[in-house]
């Protein structure tokens with residue numbers, strides 16, 4: 001990486017690692033005059049698995065939507081590998097390497113698994129075979145059941161289709177909004193394992209999770225979001241052991257840790 005990060009405010013000691021994705025002090029929201037994000041800075045370096053946790057309504061989904069061009073950013077910037085992508089629309093972002101899996105309605109139920117994966121690649125149909133191989137190596141069930149309609153799958157299976165679809169475009173960063181929500185404990189474990197595998201396959205991941213403890217256990221670093229700001233950050237282990245974070249955001253942690 002020889003080219004310096006544009007707009008890096010003349011940092012005296014350059015971080016030799018360029019962030020794959022960085023939001024810099026972003027402010028924004030849905031309605032005029034109402035900010036949901038109040039100066040939110042989050043970054044993911046190549047290969048990192050980043051967690052975002054925080055109370056309901058903190059703005060976790062909003063920050064992913066802001067990165068993905070679905071929420072107006074009123075100030076601050078978003079960079080993808082040094083390029084300013086603030087305000088770009090989703091189709092441009094997908095082409096540049098941002099993958100997004102929203103929490104809900106993330107598969108086309110009337111289409112088959114294979115057709116759902118094809119939809120992920122509508123911008124680059126020529127590499128279908130290669131990407132289908134990659135995705136079905138990570139998720140063998142999707143290959144075996146490629147002709148099955150997504151609407152007939154369980155919640156956990158749909159989640160895999162949704163992740164598979166986002167992976168078809170070979171994203172450099174994958175944004176996941178609560179991938180384990182609504183799943184049984186066994187399916188949740190499986191989903192976290194899959195996220196870990198995706199990350200190990202070289203994809204940087206930013207994952208919002210309501211299951212804070214499990215999220216902190218598997219991520220490299222995490223951010224606690226509160227009222228639209230990054231309130232705390234550290235490695236997953238540091239946050240799991242931070243008394244303030246436990247008291248304010250992981251209330252049930254002490255009780256859960258008994259096993």
Ligand SMILES: Nc1ncnc2c1ncn2[C@@H]1O[C@H](COP(=O)(O)OP(=O)(O)OP(=O)(O)O)[C@@H](O)[C@H]1O
Pocket residue numbers: 030031036054055056057058059060061062063210
């Ligand atoms: N489409 C929208 N229009 C107006 N306000 C919205 C919209 N979506 C979310 N909000 C508001 O933005 C705030 C943050 O919502 P967001 O969905 O980002 O929270 P969250 O941290 O993801 O919460 P949860 O843990 O419940 O998913 C909330 O006050 C919510 O009411």
Ligand SMILES: [Mg+2]
Pocket residue numbers: 060061062
């Ligand atoms: Mg949310």
